[in-house]
Structure formats: structure tokens, C-alpha cells
Amino acid sequence: MGKKAVGLLKEMDYTNLRYYVGGMADWLENSGPVKKLDEPVSTRQPVRHAPLAVARHFSALEILANRPLERLIGFWVGMIVVFGLIYWLAGISMGWGLQAGNAAVKPDLDGLGTAIYFSFVTALSIGYGDVTPMGALRILAVIEGIAGLLVFGCVISKLVSRRQEELTEEIHQTTFEDRLDRVRTNLHLVFTDLGSVQQLQVEQGVLTTLVLQRLESTVRVFRGELQAVHDLLYRAHIAPDEEAVESLLANLVICLQGLVEISGSLPNGKSPALNAGLCSVANLATDICGECVPRVYAPELKESMDQIQELARRIG
């Protein structure tokens, strides 16, 4: 597919073309950065134009929120301890610091504990009031309160979104598998239909309108399924397991064989609708097994794919 595109562009007089052979598979394998569109694009709806790389400006908070959860929690605890140390040091060096009850907190180890305790109480916005800041420390305490809330909010949102991501992933997986199953069933239907069309044709000897109509509708269904297979295979991120792909391709081979047989026995004057249907089936089949199938699929599948391509050529 990539080669085809380069070829087409070349024909259109683009002069400075370069081809990245590895493509998305290679890119992901070496963990290159990946951008996703926020809204998943449904295949059945008309697709909006993808926004071209919009420059995003991250605020400091967004950068913070993008850190992994462990780092965030670490940062939060670290920040609280550092603030505690500052309260304690301010008490030693400047003479005004924290006050517990009516007495100033002493600059000893016990006092350090109290300072860190005060820091936690402030950052969590609990504010018992058993230890109170004095003088300029009050400003610092307010700043810590704000910062603590913001960072804590990031931690919470991270926890929530993590679960949400898991759920979305699960939903994606299930719908994907459902779709796979449906495609398989429908392919089987197509195959059965092709069989009965063939039988009708044999029984009646001549090509009646009825047979032709049935064949047309079958081809249409087949086309739809091919489109579905096409979409499934080109989803770079949810790779169906090989068994599923294998059975899909095997089904495709059978259906295409049936179609080749029938279309071979048809008289030359096929209806235009049928012709168009067959043509697009052939195109899709070629595309499915074209040059651009993700590398994850095993070489054994290549055989089925080659078979499909060969059959598609004969239909076309």
C-alpha cells in the first residue's frame, strides 16, 4: 500500500518522495512517539478530516498530571517533607516558627517531627489547629495548602482515569471480538448462499433473474464483510490473534473460490450491478492481502493471502 501510494504520488509529479519502509510496525517496535486522535472514528460514519498536528501548549500543571502515578505520589510526599523542613529551619534560624499550644516548637528532633506533622496537616487541608504557624510562615503555609491540594488532585484524577482507561480498553476488546465473530458468521452465510445460488443455477439450467438477484445480494454482503475484515486487519493497535485471522482468511479463500466458480460459469452479459460488485470485491481482497499488512502476522498466513490475491485477480 505504501509503495502504491508512492507510485501514485510520483505519477502526480511529486519530485521529492521518500519511503519509510518499516512503517507503523517498525515505528511501534522501536517505541517511537505515537499520536492518537481523541475521538475514535467509527468506520460506518462519514469521517471528519483529521486535524493536522495542532501545537499544544502545556501548562505546568498539565506536565505534572502527565507524570506516572508513583512519581506523582513521590513528588507530593517529598514536597510536604521539604515544607516541613523549611518550617523547622525557620524556627531555628529566625526565631519565629511554629507554635504548639502556647509554646514555640523547639528546634530539636521532636520539633522536626512536629514541623513535618504540621506540614502534612496543612497540605491535606485538615488544619487541626493544634500547631500554628507564626509570622511569615503563615504565607508559606497557605502556599503549601494550595500546592498540596493541586498535586493531590492530580494523584486522584490519575487513579480514576487509570481505572477508566482499563475499562475503555476492555470495551474496545469486547466490541472488537464481537465484530470478529460476526464477520466470521457472515462469511459462512455468504458461503452457504453461494452454494445455493450455484445449485439453483444447475437446477434451472439457465440464468434466471431470480438467481442473478440472489447472487447480487450475496456479493453485496460479501463486499460488506470484506470491508469489515479490511478494517480489522488495519487496526494497528488491537491486533486480532493469529488463529482468528487464520480462520478469517480461510473463510475468505473458500468464499472467493465459490465466487470464482460461479462467475466463471456466468454468461458474458452480466448485469452492471453485479459487475461493479465483483470488481469492488476483487479490489478489497487485493487490498486486504496487499503490501501493507502489518508485520505481526505469521508467514503461514502469507499463503492464504497469496491465494486470495490470485482469486481476486481471476474475479476481476
Next chain:
Amino acid sequence: MAKPQTLELAHEYSMISRDEILARLEDRALAIVDVMPKETFADGHIPGSINLPVAEVEARARETLSNFAQEIGVYCAGPT
């Protein structure tokens, strides 16, 4: 259905490596073009790349890539 002849001509293009793309992600002189279907593109693509599905190359290339002399890096799902 026989493949169009254009495929045979396509062998005379130059290649671009992964490292070069990675190094030039911000470089506006290089347009990175993703020729996979739109759904695949939405699922994940190289940051900054432009989606131009193969099927639409002939129809939409001119509006998407207006400069014929621009350096264009093309990629799809993988080799083979």
C-alpha cells in the same frame, strides 16, 4: 484484477529511515504522510503526520500537499 502499471515504476524512490523521521519530527520541510485508512490513522500515527489514504491519493493529494517539490516521507502499516 491486474495491478496497475504504476506499481512497477514505484521502485525508483529513495528511502527514509526511522531515525531521520524521529530527528525531524519538528522539521516543517519534511511532510510525513500516513497512507493508511482513516480509522487506522486515528488509532495511532507518527506525531505530525498527515493522513492521506491510498484510495484518496489521486483525489486529495493536491489539496493536502500543495508543493510538488516538498520533501515527503510516506509510510504505511509495515513492510512486506
